[in-house]
Amino acid sequence: MESTNVRKYPTIRRTRPHGTVGGYTEEKRRGGARRRGVLLVGLALVLAGGSPAVAEAAAGATPFPVATRTAAYVTNFASDNVSVIDLATNDVVTTVPVGSGPFSAQITPAGTRVYVTNALSNTVSVIDTGTNTVTTTIRVGTQPGAVAIGVTPGGTRAYVTNFRSDNVSVIDTGSDTVTTTIPVGTNPQGVAITPDGTRVYVTNRTSGTLSVINTGTNTVSTTIDLEGANGVAVTPDGTRVYVTRASRDDVQVIDTATNRIVGSVDVGTFPSWVAINPSGTRAYVSNSSGVSVIDTSNNTVVTTIRASSPRGVAFTPDGTRAYVAINSARAVLIVDTASHRPVGGVGVGGSPVGVTIGTVSVTCATEGRPQHPHHRPTNDDTPHPPHRCPR
Template sequence: MAEYLIVLNKDEDTISFINVETSKVEKTIETDFNPHEVIVTPDGTKTYVTCSLGNKVNIINNESFEIEKTLEHEDFNFPHGLGIAGEKLYLASTYSEKVFIIDLKTDEIEKVFPTYQKYSHMVAVTPDEKTAYIPNIGSHNITVVNTESEKVVNHFPVGKGPEGVAVHPNGKELYVANQDDNNLFIIDTETLEVLYKRRIGTCPIRVVFSPDGKYALIPNRESGDLSIIETAHELKGNKRPWEIKRIRVGVWPGGTVFNSDGSKAFVANNKTNDVSVINMNTLEEESRIKAGVHPDGIAYLKK
């Protein structure tokens, strides 16, 4: 099986399909205007790309690496974050402040509803796929969506400018990166209590967990580094989330993804036009892979 990185080059409206083994771009295709976020279906057959300034979603066939369909909607206004729950794709549209539910089989938009919050930007789905969390950058809070009823059930406050958000694989903790406060909140998913606060780098914008949940990686855009959080760091008999290392990567790191076994992570560096390869055994950057202009959204595909 071959491994690929699917890298969105925002400022040239292209996608690079990079062979992980060779570190070479095998194919580049054009997208609609300003591709931002990307997600691969669990079966690996399709990739969805939000073209935020073009107000479109490109759907890619992963056999041919070609766009097979494009979705448009009158309420797409900077479509951005993506998450999958069951047979449904959840999409957050930042400036229309709405959530779209798309059927993965038909690729049709089934439902649209507002968050009533400001700048709804990303989507994080729980491991059991029953809940979706949507950070609202302008409201400094998180919207909670029940994916079974497909309705908003709650909002709760976090720090300023929340953007990066992810649920630990154990389903018990929600990690929220607050870009305006330069910190990380670890929140109990049952009580919504903030369990821990951690100061990290400048302008943290993503949170990505290793497959086993041991590490959370947080790219800090303005300080040009990657915070490595050990989620159950043991010290004096206590286990707690702790930043055990911060490593330099490229300029303006953004999209981050792990390979399937968690041995490597990949960080798209927006302003150096490359991807940092992180060895998760040594916790060091081991190489860089060239990409297009302003790479940001990134996904991993094994086929």
Template structure:
């Protein structure tokens, strides 16, 4: 089997080897080139009853801007300058505000979607990544990876009203409970999830996701009783009872590096794309077992489920295509070629169009879901990446033992080691659970971090990557992205 390397890169600020256009590669676990596509329906139709256009907002990570697309003409109508390294977009429930998480400049841009202008820039913590917004749009919660806290923004005053410290390392992906009283934040480097009481803005529990795990993306069941957390390192999904805040199951998946979990509308099925083994696991949530595994393209990351739940669209980052899965038969019924490095797919309001950000070719593919064919390719800025959804659309979610993983030789092994270098003040930690080995370093002298991951399949190494980050007031540009393959945080 040939070696396949998806995340190996070096470079200066705006160069684009495998992952980024301008400067080292946009991190993928995290810190990121970001696209975020948000489809925005008009607030009110005109008196004539004519339908107003739907706009798509694309976060161009390496261009430090947001591209605005009129989806009726599939053309870019505006570009909005924002902060450094826009990595994620959050649309207000009313659709009048777009919040842009700028990972490099440590702030949030507030955009008035009626005028397509930035009206405020709110400072937050170090290396913000993802955010969550309340149902009434009054509060925005921003996870700050390097300052180990969550910023709470009052969206009316556009000011931070609280900073919630978490006990975990690298808070990553926040999710709000259905009633808004709890915020669940995955901690990528501490094997747990922080449970926050939003009434007091305090951490009240930290359920484990399993030893040596790297929890990242999560999904909440329709009734809010279960939180499903994908772990990119140990190849399992943790199931947390949100009533007791305890982990009740660790589900081994049938692939490597499970990435983004997607729940069916009724919550009976959980779909998980396995980035390093090129397949999708289907989990029965009643029994917490894998009931099917479908091969897809190379490097599947994010997926979008159709409104009626009959089709799952999986973006395959390394093979430049989208797999279409029939959820009734759990089979791939189509493979759609798109641009280079497809990232986060998102449906239009009526579900007839699917928009896919192509991070490496700097464009967006528009797919007709009736024919499963690309009908338009729209050029945008550098490194479009993440996709978010407004209310009323379908696609990405708005939303205790350690199972052994077979090694290349077929024997499950797990080991952990740690040592410190007193001369350079560098703390080294290595964890391995074949076929995955991770090495982390913390430099106490200059507050920097480094992390490297090797993934093996049989005796062949199929992936390798690392991320670095250094906090320095004069180092502007940040690359932040979190992914099982691609973990880089780099300030330059």
């Protein structure tokens, strides 16, 4: 088993994000009460005589066209904001202020919105990817943790675990309202939805169980005993569920057809987040000493990427890169998935935790397909065509 030792991270690109870097709360001691302030770069550009198209668009005089780009949204727990990284350049293009203690994020299937859980303010912030501004704030349960979004029999829904409320909030993404709350085990943590949208898997840390939710009825159909259940991910073909067990330092593999355990993989100490690449061939597991890479064909660890306090992991759509939130370094580590070696990094906010990647809609302040600057799609199930911003 190969071990990739990364004691010093590759060059971290610390770009100046446009936006606000916010405050500090109790659990943010790990991030420290370091930088604060307001970066008014975007405003300065306009006031300094930036593009007339930008100024007119900001005033609502010129309609915005829509383009797409592949982007990563990173939750910064200690900064109360979300860093937006353009993956074409690996630059932070903006920073979006959200609620207190942003923990997890998920991009909608259409790429028009991002749902961010705020663990310390008990809310979910909804970011419009066209403008990268919060359009709605939704009140959920106490200490929301993970969020998973999928197209269910009832439409596009977001499932949010509420750690202190012992339940899951179900959000209708069409109306951005909580339509139901599902009781689960004690201290629900991770959540994942099957590709067909029929089932949701929820890990319950304290009760040591895995709740299986039927999305047709939004009720728990099965409960699986799984001591120390923490993070969870479903393979792209929907046949397997990978669950990290923090108290046992392993990953349990579950057959979704029978909801029975069919495999066990020893990984590093205190495994937390788990993500599976788009082809379903590798599972990346964050633990206290690095990221364990599992070959899903035989459920063995093929290598370990050494990193300090890794958290959320997300893959690019083509699966060639993995982006790992490094909680202690105010950075995201970029990993080449062919070699499983770090190839770069991006500086973000304080105590980054969650990462989500997708092809998102972008509002362009230039000529193109007309669209009102405050436009918000009403049907989130239909992605935009792949337009590009004219240069």
